[in-house]
Every structure is written in C-alpha cells, then in structure tokens.
Amino acid sequence: MTARMTLSPAGVAELELVLAGGLGATAYASEGDGGRLRATEPVESGAVELLDQEGTPLATVEVDGGTSSGEWLVGSVSQLRPFGHQLHRERRIGAQTSRVERAVVVLGDLPGEEDPRWESLSDRPLVLLDTGHHAEALSRDVRHALASGHDVRVLPAPDPALRSAEEWRDAVAAAARALVADEIEVWDTERAVGDGLVILLTGLSGSGKSTIAKLLAERLGEVDDRTVTLLDGDEVRLILSSKLGFSREDRLMNVRRIGWVAALIAEHGGIAVCAPIAPYAEMRAEMRERAENVGRFMLVHVSTPLEVCEARDRKGLYAKARAGEIPQFTGISDPYEEPTDADLAIDASVVSPEDAVDQIVAALPR
Known part of the structure; x- marks a missing residue:
C-alpha cells in the first residue's frame, strides 16, 4: 500500500517550486539545495504520495530507503496533476x-x-x-x-x-x-498585517465556550466597528463539515475549515469568533498561523474542569461516552490537549459568561 502524506499550504508551494526546478534538484533533499519535507510517520522504501489538505494527490516521492518520523524524505519527485500557479x-x-x-x-x-x-x-x-x-x-x-x-x-x-x-x-x-x-x-520589505482578528475559544464540551462566544459576538457588534461573524462548532458541523466524523483526521479537517473561513474574514478586516472544541495543539497552532498571516489571533482557553462539564451535561453525551455508546469523545475516550500558549484562560465554573466577555474584550490585541 502506497504511503500518503498531507502537505500544508506552504508545503504545496514548496513542492511546486521543487517540480519547477526552483530549489535545486527535482528531489526532496536532506542537505544543501532542494525542497524539503519531514516525514510525519515512519516511511518504508517506496513511493510516498503527497496530498493537499483536501486529500487530492499532487505528486509522489520515490523514497530510496526507510525514513523515520521527523526525518527528511529523500527521493525523486513525479508530478501527478497540475496545481497551484500552473492552473x-x-x-x-x-x-x-x-x-x-x-x-x-x-x-x-x-x-x-x-x-x-x-x-x-x-x-x-x-x-x-x-x-x-x-x-x-x-x-x-x-x-x-x-x-x-x-x-x-x-x-x-x-x-x-x-x-x-x-x-x-x-x-x-x-x-x-x-x-x-x-x-x-x-x-526586503515588510508584509503589512491587516486589522482583522480571529478569536478562538477552545474547551471541553459543556465548558461554556458557546455561550461566551455568542455573548462576545453580540458585545463586539456593539463596541467595535468591524464586522463580527460567529463560527460555533456545532453549527459549522451541520454545514461545512456535515460528512465528517470524529476521528483525529476528521476533527483536524473540521477545525481546518473553520480556520480557513475565519482567516478569510480577518483578511477582509472582520472579526471571527470561533468556538469549536479544537482539542489538539496541532490544529490550534495551524489556525493561529493562518490567522496571523493576515491579521491578529487570540486564543482563549475556557478551562472549566471536566467534572463540572460532565455535571452540566444536559444532552447526556458524557454519560453515553462513559457507557461506550459514543466513541472518541473528547475528555473521556479521546484526549483534550490543554493549551500552553493561551492568551487568556477562563474557568467558566467560577466566572460568569458576562464577566468572561469583559475579560476577553479587555485583553483583545490592539
């Protein structure tokens, strides 16, 4: 079975330059000139298919020897379809x-x-x-x-x-x-960053992030001249991500889509308030990078403890997860990686939604 590896948007650009001969030899190289790509998992000798973030195959790398996770892929590259600037x-x-x-x-x-x-x-x-x-x-x-x-x-x-x-x-x-x-x-000129802003509220199911996000969007609509858009996790899943499940890959894709829409809002000078669970550090870092390329980014960790979230569980989701009826449920059978880079942490078990909004507005990047 051919190994597959998904490239970031920057990785796709790197691949295009490699194929055009703009980065030395048409190969991924470990030293000197050449485009570079780190293996995200162990790769055996043979073809590695390179995909964009929507899963479209772009090229293959013929790896000469086994490659461990984190090492450079080395081998000749063959293009599978036109993409990027070629289109x-x-x-x-x-x-x-x-x-x-x-x-x-x-x-x-x-x-x-x-x-x-x-x-x-x-x-x-x-x-x-x-x-x-x-x-x-x-x-x-x-x-x-x-x-x-x-x-x-x-x-x-x-x-x-x-x-x-x-x-x-x-x-x-x-x-x-x-x-x-x-x-x-x-x-050597600077690339100006616009006035747009992405606010990501992350936390466990039942932490209170959706309530805070809605109140925050209403408050910002009253006190800020910029257009404010609310991207709530549950509502986005009904529209943008209706066919996605809850595997790690599908969760990453769901938050990636939210991040893409949020960055587009920010690029046009607006404010995007996002409230998915966003349980993995990887997905939050990707959203931050995408947002900071066009504007500003604020990460708010709604740090309500698990036992409080479970006690609040009006839908009975935690009980079903404990009973094994819901697989891969964040906080029970799937991990929540607590942010180490949050701009603000709010425990909604001791802070009211209104006071939480006050704290966020006071801490907004200017």
Whole structure:
C-alpha cells in the first residue's frame, strides 16, 4: 500500500517550486539545495504520495530507503496533476516565455511610490511572492506594478517553517535565479498585517465556550466597528463539515475549515469568533498561523474542569461516552490537549459568561 502524506499550504508551494526546478534538484533533499519535507510517520522504501489538505494527490516521492518520523524524505519527485500557479495563467511560474538578465524580488508588500528604489528599477521585472495568504494585497500589488508599466512574475514562496529567516530569504533568491533571471536584487520589505482578528475559544464540551462566544459576538457588534461573524462548532458541523466524523483526521479537517473561513474574514478586516472544541495543539497552532498571516489571533482557553462539564451535561453525551455508546469523545475516550500558549484562560465554573466577555474584550490585541 502506497504511503500518503498531507502537505500544508506552504508545503504545496514548496513542492511546486521543487517540480519547477526552483530549489535545486527535482528531489526532496536532506542537505544543501532542494525542497524539503519531514516525514510525519515512519516511511518504508517506496513511493510516498503527497496530498493537499483536501486529500487530492499532487505528486509522489520515490523514497530510496526507510525514513523515520521527523526525518527528511529523500527521493525523486513525479508530478501527478497540475496545481497551484500552473492552473492560473496570470500567476504561472515562468509565465513569460524567456528568462531575463536582471530582476527584482520583493519579499513583502510593494514599497510606496515615494521609495527611492523605484528610480533604479528601470525595465527590470518585479518578482512578487505568493505566500498563500494576503490574496487581496498580492492582487493589488500586481495591478499596481502592471499599471506602472512593469513586467511582473509571481512565484510561490518557499516554506518558512523549514528555514530560518535568513535561509528563507536565500531560498527565495535561489528560486528567482533558477526560474526568472541570472542577477537578482532583493527588496526586503515588510508584509503589512491587516486589522482583522480571529478569536478562538477552545474547551471541553459543556465548558461554556458557546455561550461566551455568542455573548462576545453580540458585545463586539456593539463596541467595535468591524464586522463580527460567529463560527460555533456545532453549527459549522451541520454545514461545512456535515460528512465528517470524529476521528483525529476528521476533527483536524473540521477545525481546518473553520480556520480557513475565519482567516478569510480577518483578511477582509472582520472579526471571527470561533468556538469549536479544537482539542489538539496541532490544529490550534495551524489556525493561529493562518490567522496571523493576515491579521491578529487570540486564543482563549475556557478551562472549566471536566467534572463540572460532565455535571452540566444536559444532552447526556458524557454519560453515553462513559457507557461506550459514543466513541472518541473528547475528555473521556479521546484526549483534550490543554493549551500552553493561551492568551487568556477562563474557568467558566467560577466566572460568569458576562464577566468572561469583559475579560476577553479587555485583553483583545490592539
């Protein structure tokens, strides 16, 4: 049976650069040049199928030897289908038919028109980076550069999770030299973060997070000019995730979908209040990363003790879980990984919902 591994959005971009020859040899490598991917579980010698987060096969890596979890996959890569920039002509890697001698790579947003670097740009193309986020900002920069008469290339950004800031910058420059121009000048600009905000309330079933989330959304609607959207865990499961179960993989996908919608709201300057159980540190970290790429993020741990949540159980879910009628029930037969990075912890067994909202509003990132 072929092993499968799911890539993050940044991992998909990394794969696309590898296949285009933008990161050295067309292989995942453990040292030197080359795209990189860590094995998330032990892999035996043979083909490993790489999937996007919706489960679509993108490519295979032919692994030469066994690989332990956490080690780099090493082997040649074969593409299975077009994806990413290859599907969008206006953003395709190497959209123009020929290489150029010199180009400018912009690491963040385009600088303002008053920036002196524009005077030295001349006819060199601008290479802009698609990080998988900031879609509006990227489209704005592309339109601005084209309207100003400049040639534009768009490259997916290498995965920053695999590199230090300096290594990431070097990888960007190497990809641009491989795919666009022999000589690269780098404009090291900041990528502005918008005013949007994602608030994630996590806690056990019955902890009170849904009640707090609803009151919080109402309060923010009264005191904040931004549009507020409530994404309650139970309601999202009825619509976005109706076909998902409660396995670890399905739980991850459910929270991933909530995080994607929440980040989209934040990218457009709104506030998303989310209240899934979100029991795993992995899923919460992914939501934080996605949100902080476009705005701000706040993690609230509604830390009501298990015995209190169980005593409050109006639906009888805990009793059914104790009796073995509900498998993989968080806190009973499936773990809840308590956050170690919460911005605020509230025990709703000793704090009223109204006071909890007061605490959250007072602690909002400004």
